[in-house]
Amino acid sequence: MSDLVDVQINGEWHQFPKGTRMIEACREVGAEVPNYCYHPKLTSPGNCRMCLVQMGMPPRPAPGAEPAQPDEDGHVPISWMPRPVIACANTVAPNMGIRTQGELTEKVREGVMELMLANHPLDCPICDQAGECHLQEYSVEHGKGEGRFREQKVKKPKNVDVGPRIRLDDERCIMCSRCIRFMDEVADDPVLGFTDRGSHTTLAVYPGRELDSNYSLNTADLCPVGALTSNDFRFQMRVWFMKETNTIDTNCGTGANITVYARQGEIFRIKPRQNNAVNSDWMPDSHRLSFHWINDEETRLTSALAKDENGNHQVVSNENAYAIAASKLSKFKGHEIAIIASARMTNEELFMVKRLAKHLKAKIVETVPRTGEADGYLISEDRNPNTLGVKTVLGLDEPGSQLESIKDDIKQGQIHALIALQEDLITDAGFTDDDLAGLDVLISSYPSANPTAERSDVVLPGGCWAEKSGTMLNIQGRLQRLNKVMDGPGTTEEPWEVVRNLQQALGGGNGIHSHMEIFKQLAEKVPAFSGVKFQDIGDLGIPLIETGETLPLLEREKERVAQGLIVG
C-alpha cells in the first residue's frame, strides 16, 4: 500500500491515497469543511476561501541539522503553518497535519463569512433558497452573529431573466463561479460569465443571449445561495415542508438518479442525485421538468371505468372493473389475445405481464419502442427507461417488431382481445381507430386520460413512475431502483397490482403482496437476475448486464479526472 499517506486530521491519524484533496480526506473522516466554490465535478478556482484550514508538515531541518525523529507511532512532529491553506485544491502529503477546528480556522471562517455577507442583501425571508442556503447554514455555524458593515451595499441587477428556466439575483451571488464553470466545462455552452470587477463583479449572460441549455437547471442546483433559482420551482413551496424520495428518471434509458420533492401527493421539484456511474450530479432540464402532468387533476385517471351497454364509460369499483375485464377476456382463446405492455414498466411489472401472458396463453406480448436523438450528454437515444428489462424479462429481442403484425392480426380477425398496459396505443404506438376497430375487447391501463382509454371497454387506473416501486435496467445494464414517491390519485393502483388483480380475476395466480416478492421470483426465474437480492441494489444500483453502452458526459468526466482537473 505504498500509495497511501499518513495524515493527521484534528489530532487523529488516518491514511489516504496520495493525491486525495484535503477537503475530501476531511469529509471522509467526518471533519466536514465548509465550502462554496468547490465542487468535485468542476475545476477548483479556490475563490470562496471558506475551506481555509490550518495545515502543518514535518519541520524542514535547518541546513546541516538532523531531521526530527519520529515518535513511537512513527510520526514526525508537525510544524503548523501560521497561515491557513485552502482544503479544496491542496492534496494530502505524507505526515501532513490538518486542523479543521481550532483558533486559526475558526477566526478565518468568521472573517470570510463576514466579508461574504458584507454586500449580501440578507433578504432571507423572501429568498427561495432559504432552508437550503449555505450562507445561512455557515452563518449559523461560523458567523459572528453581528454585523459591522455600515456602508451602503453594492447595487446589482435583481430578478434577471437569464434564460427560459433560470432567474438571477446578482445581489445574492457570491461569485463562486460554479455555474460558469458548469456551463464551460460540463455543458459546453459557455454563455455565463462575470462582468465588471472587484466588488462590482456581476454574473451575467451576454445581452440577447440566453442560458437556455437543456442542462441549465443544474446551475440552480449548483448555486450555493439564492442567486440562481428555477423559474419552475421558485416560490412554490418552502423546502422544509417537502418529503424527499430517491428514485430514478424514466424519460430515457439512462435512468438518471433523482430526488423527488413532494408534499401531500403533489410533486414540486426534481433534482439530480449523485451517481458517478450514471448521471454524475446532473440531469437534463427536459427530464427534470416532465413531471407536471402527474399533478394535473383534470387529466389523471382516478378511478376504473367500464363501458355500459350504450358504449358510455361509467365509473366502477376496481374490483368490478377486474371482474368485467376478466369475463370479457375469458370469451377468447389465448391465440386470440395480444398484450401490449410498456418499456416504461419495471422489471417486476414486466414479470407479472409475462405471468399473465402465460396464464392467458396470449399469442403475442409486445412493447412499444420510443426513440429520439441522443444529446451527447445524458439523454440516450432510447427514450424508454427499461428496454433492457423488456429484453431480459419478457425475452423480446427486438421490442416493437411485432406491432405491425398485431395490427394485421386484428384486421384479419385473428386477434379479438387486446390488453394495453401503460401505453396509449393511439398516441404512442401508431395505432389508428381503424386498427382497433376489429377488436372485440380492448382493456387498457394508463395513468391519465388518453385516446386509447376512450376506446377501451375497461379502463384500469395504473400509477405512473412516481406512484410505484420496482427496478429497471438502464442502457448500461445497471439495475436501479424506482421508489414510490406517493400514492396515485383516487383508486389508482401500482401497475404490478393491476396485472396481479387482473390475473386473479381471471382465476389465475396467488396473491403477491409486494414488488419485492416479485423481485424474488424474478431472481429465481430469470437467469440474468440470478442470485441478486433486492436489498443489494441500494440507492445507486448495481451493474447487472454488460452492454458496452457508455454515457458521453461520464466518459468526458473520467478524462478530466485522469488529467487531474477534477476530483470526480
Add this chain to the structure above:
Amino acid sequence: MSLEVPADLEKEIDERITHYPVSKRSAVLPVLHLLQHHFRYVNEEVIEWAAAKLELEPIKVLEVVSFYPGFRQEAPGKYHIRVCRTLSCAMAGSYELMESLCEKAGIDRSGVDHHNPIAVSADGTYSIEFAECLASCGTGPVCMVEDDFYESVDDVDALLAKYA
C-alpha cells in the same frame, strides 16, 4: 446592423492573431485594442465581431472588456484624456489638474460613477477620466491625451491647445 471593419484593419487583426499560435483566445486583448483604436470604443457590435473572429461566446469577450478600464464601453470625446489619480500624482496635484482640465475643456464630471467613469465635454471634443497609476510617479501630475503622455502638467491651456 453588423460592424463594418475595413479590410486593412481586419488584415492587421489577422496578423496579430498569428502571434498566438497556441490559442486564438489569447488574441482577445490585441484584437480589442485594434478595434477600439479604430472605432473609438468597444460597443456590443465590436464585442460580437471580436467574438466571432476569435470563435468565442460574446460573454467571454464582454467579461474581458468590462474588466479592463483600458476598454471604453461608451463613446469618448474626440480627444480622450486620462489623469493619473494615484498617490504620488495626487500628492503632486492631480485632483487639481483634473478640476482645471474639466473647467477649461467644459466637462461636467458630476455624473461620473463606478459604472460611468468617463465624462465628455458638451461639444464632444474632449472626454476625461481618472486613471490609476500611470507609472511616472516622479514627474506628477501626469496625464495621457490619447496615446500621448504628459508629465508635470501645469499649463492646462497649452495642453488642450494641442488638441483643438
Add this chain to the structure above:
Amino acid sequence: MSAITYKAGKEPHPNERRIIFKNVDREGWDQSIETYEGEGGYDQLKRAVKMEQGDITNEVKSAGLRGRGGAGFPAGLKWSFLPPNNTKPVYLICNADESEPGTFKDRYIIHQDPHQLIEGMAIAAFAVGAKLAYIYIREEFPQGAEILEKAIAEAHDKGYLGKNILGTDFELEIYVHRGAGAYICGEETGLIESLEGKRPYPRIKPPYFPAAMGLYLCPTIVNNVETLCHVRHIMEMGGEEWSKIGTPNNTGTRILCVSGDVKKPGYFEVEVGKVTMGELINDMCGGLKDGRSLKAVIPGGSSAKVLRADEIFTVGKGDDTKEINIWDIPMDFDTLAACGSMAGSGGVIVIDDSRSISWVLNNINNFYAHESCGQCTPCREGSLWMKKITDRLVADKAAPSDIETLDAVARNIDGQTICAFGEASSWPTESFVEKFKDELIADTNPELENTPVNAEKELAAAGLL
C-alpha cells in the same frame, strides 16, 4: 568606449552605479539596434548560444539575482523549478506591467534602451529552452509597445531572433502583448490568464506554479523587465563578479524610484544596500521641501508597509543586531524586511508633515478597491469596504470605532486570499492604523458612534464621490 555623458540636468548622482540605466538620459544614445550593437550589444547573446543552458542558469544563480518585480525571489532558482524531463513547450514572459504605485523604472528601460531587454530575454529564453516569449506591457505604455515592436523587428533582421539564431538551432519569437489597465496583471498567474485571453484572475498555487503549469498549462518563466535586463549584464560580468555588487544576499544594483514630498523626485540605480534612506532622500533627492519634516516613508511601492519617521528599527541577525532610525536604513531586501516592510518594487514614496494620513490612506485604499480583481471573497469585499470607511474618514463621517473595523477588515484579508494582492491591499491599512492610529482617530467624530451611516448617499450629496 568614450566617456559617457548625460543630458544636462539628468546626470546620475555620484552615489549611483549605472548598469541597467547606463544609457538612460545618455547624450547621443538612441533606441536603434546599431547604437546598441556599437557598445557590445548582443555580444552576450552570441556567447550564450554557445554555452550549455544549465551554465547560464548557474551564472544567474551564482549572481544571486533576486527578482525586481516585488517579491525578491531568486531568479536562478525560479528558472531551475522547470520540471526535469519536460516534454511540453516552455514559455518566457517578461512582466512589463509595471503598475505598483510609486514605481517607474521599466518605462525608461523600454523607452530608451529596449534592446537591452530583448537581449536579456533572448539569453533567458535560451537558458530555459523557450522558443516563444511574450512581453506583457501595460496598456498605458503605448509608445513603449511600439518601440519594443520596432526593436524586435530589428533584432529579427539581424538574426538575433527567429529561426537558427546566430547560426545555431536556437529559435525564438518574441511578441509584445499589451494589457488593458489592470494592476492584477502584474501578478504572474493573473498575467498568464490575461495572456490566455481570460479575466486576469490569479491562479491558486499549488498547483499552478508557472514554472510547472503556466501559460497554456505549460512550464513558464515570468520575470520582471529589470530582472531580465540584469541577465544580460550577469553574462557580461560573470555571476561571481556581478554578485560582488551590492551586499551579501542583496546583490547587484537596483533602481529606486522616489516620489512624493522631496525636492527632486526621480530614479536612481544604486548598489543594493549601499545607500541609506537618509542618503537617498537628503543627498540624492535634494531633501524634503523647505520647512517640512519627514512624517513617513512607503519604501517599496504603495503596498509596502509604511515606516514612521520616528520609528526605531531593530535590524541584523543573531548577536549582530542593532537599533537604527529611518534615515539609516540601507535600502536592501533583507533590512527593509527586518524593519517590517519590504523593498518591493523599489518605489519609495516620501510623505512629509503637511500630509493628512487619512487622506494618504484613503488614496491608497481607493487604488486597491479599484484594482481588486474580485475573484476571491476577502479581497473583493474587503478592499471596497476599507475604501468606504476611509472615504467617510476624509469626509468627517467616521466614528472612532470605524478605525478598529478598518483594521479588522484588513486583517481578514491578509493571508487569506488567492494571490499577494490580499497583502498588497491590506498592509497599507494595517500599517497605517498601527503606526498612525492617533492621527486617524483624531479625524473621526465620536458623536457618529452607533449612528447608522449611508455613506455613499451622504458623500454624493456632499460632492465627495
